Amino acid sequence: MRDGMGPDDIERQLRDSFDARARAGVPDGAMPPPPRFATAGAAPRRHGRWLAPLAAAAVVLAVVGTVLGLQSGSGHHGQQPVAGPSGRQTSPPVLQTSATAAPVDIRMVPVDGATYGVGMPVVAYFSQRFSSAKPLVAATSVTVSGKPVHAAWYFEKSAKPGYPVEGHLRMRDYWPAHVDVHVTVAANAITPATTVNFHTGARTIAVVEDAKHQMVVTSDDKSLGVFPVSLGTDSTPTGRGTKVIMAKQPSICLSGPGFHGCGIKYAQQLTFSGEYLIAAPWNAALGLRDTSNGCTNLTSADAEYLYRHLRVGDVVKYPDTTGPMMQVAGGLGDWNVPWAVWLKGGLIPTG
Amino acid sequence: MARTGDADAAVAALFQAQRLPMVRLARLLVDDLETAEDVVQDAFSALHRKWGSITSHDAAIGYLRTSVVNGSRSVLRRRRTARAHPWPDATKWSADSADSGLLVAEEHREVLAALRQLPTRQREVIVLRYWSELPEAEIAAALGISVGAVKSSASRGREAIAALLGGMS
Known part of the structure; x- marks a missing residue:
């Protein structure tokens, strides 16, 4: 159908595709309440814009929304999402229980409900560095089709702006084929509660x-x-x-x-x-x-x-091949790290 | 039309009528819905602040549109650094596939993927031309460029998309 496509075809195709994107991506019914505008001065910028009303209620929000374009899978299942000022679904506020604990924004890469190959690690981005991963490790549980399994975190520097650390979570070997993987991170001294669920396809x-x-x-x-x-x-x-x-x-x-x-x-x-x-x-x-x-x-x-x-x-x-050895940070190079090394945690010790 | 005391009601009315088209415009410029909503929210906030200098309904729409384009552009600029780390695209691809309720047919997805690879200016012109259906003069006004630049960006954008779709090979 694309052979001999002329300028008119391109124009028609652009209009059709834009129309399809608009209808599929932005449903008509998704109208939030009108915003309340700041009456004086500039509106608070960036995250602060929608954090401000909640901060007034003396809570710290687990930031899941983003301007960075990453569609996070860090849902909070079993809890009722609340609509933020812009109408988007944001996660419920998490009470900060200790004055010294600084919850780190954590965002997971597997998209909730999606199906991945068995080599897919869970990748979490952290908005701050932390000195020990022990609380996070203790708060993490992983099940494969409902049964607990041993999976371990490995940390490295991240190139993602605003997220200096990334953690990769995997089992010793690939995930089993055709299973449901459920990762739960309970609220801990480092991060708020986070979950991600995905399926694996064939091996x-x-x-x-x-x-x-x-x-x-x-x-x-x-x-x-x-x-x-x-x-x-x-x-x-x-x-x-x-x-x-x-x-x-x-x-x-x-x-x-x-x-x-x-x-x-x-x-x-x-x-x-x-x-x-x-x-x-x-x-x-x-x-x-x-x-x-x-x-x-x-x-x-x-x-x-x-x-x-x-x-x-x-x-x-x-x-x-004769090129350089694949590194973890070169992509999803996780499987090139021996398990004994992985268990030490890399950039941030897990022991 | 421009008394600041009227601003709340007037901008709220515009919000009811214009939010959806503006979010759809932003969505084509920045790819994801959350960012698009942010950009549009900012545009309405800016319109509210500037209400005193807005002289007509058309001027308000034009102001919103320019704000959305500029806001989207600065998001893309910030994201360009992030693109060195191309996870967002990976997750987006998976998200589109996983979300059966919002599926866009494969042929459209190819066109939208091609759109994402255009330089920012070409992408803006193509979206304003074929989604917003603006005449070249209004595109030029919205982007602050000449009509000649609109014509050449549109032409180069169309050629690049045709090439990406394999139509020229």
Whole structure:
């Protein structure tokens, strides 16, 4: 349908898509009460704008709303949400029980109710550093389909503005396939209460074998196929280690040495540095030689197939590429940290 | 129309009529609903403060629209730093997929994903042109740029979106 698309088609498509976004994303019935405007001076800025009325009631709010664009999964289940001044659902206020305890804003990455691959860690962003994670560890409980399991926090510096620390929570091995994962953090000296619930899909593992220039994918121990690839050249080698799909985009722009292009399709992101699984119809060396800037190049048909069958949280291993070892902070590099090291807690000791 | 004593009632009436279209406009400029609501709330607060200098209904709408565009732009500027850490996109993708009640069809999602990759100016022009259906002169006024710049941004934006959708390949 997109072949030979002319300017009129683009204009029509833009109007249709904007209309669809408006109808789906902003329901007509979602009208909040009119705001009360500040009568003098400027309105309090940023979070303070909607914190102010609550602060007057001498409470400290567990801030879940955000201007940073991250749609948090840190819901507060079992409690009635209250409507903030702007009409959005905000979490209920949490009473500060101790004058010295400073609740740290915590936001989790898995989206409540969504389904992820078995390699997906829970990622929590913390608005302040803290010296010991012991209270947080004691307050954390994780169940898999209702049964308690042992999962551990590992902390590192975060690049997210306003959130200097991020914690990753995982079990020793991947989550089991086809289960419900429920993470509860009870209110503690560090954070307010937070929960997140998500599902896991099939146990889907891809192994990219550089020596054979192929990618072998299994899902619940059944083969999804063997796909010819071309990886990074000697000067731009693909990183080594275990990576996890972080994001999927139907079409992206990519830049690299001597290269900038848009309309690159079926992109599945593996590292912050910009390694993706992508459709590379221009690459004649698939299955033969490494000619890319570090991305895993696939045929368009294979890339589309994998785009449909892999999900965020699925594991992609690079055991024999020559690039730098995948780090935790390089994306979802969690599985490259040995469990004994993980248990120490990284940046913030958990023991 | 502009007596400060009337401001509360007048802005409240405008809020009833204009909040939804303004939130929808902001949503196309900043992607997520919460931020869009924040931006629109700020725009109405600013309108209330400036009420004394607003001379007509049309001027009020124009002021709101410009505030929404400028507010969205500063959110994007702040977020650009955050984009070095591209989690927001990852979660957004999952959230859209998970939320079956608010599903946007795949073809529309591709267009919206392409929109997100445009430079800010092109994105603003495309949204004001094809969502707000503003004539070029009003887009120029809202953005504080020339009509020529509106034309060229619209043209480059359309070409980039066509390329992202694979229409040119």
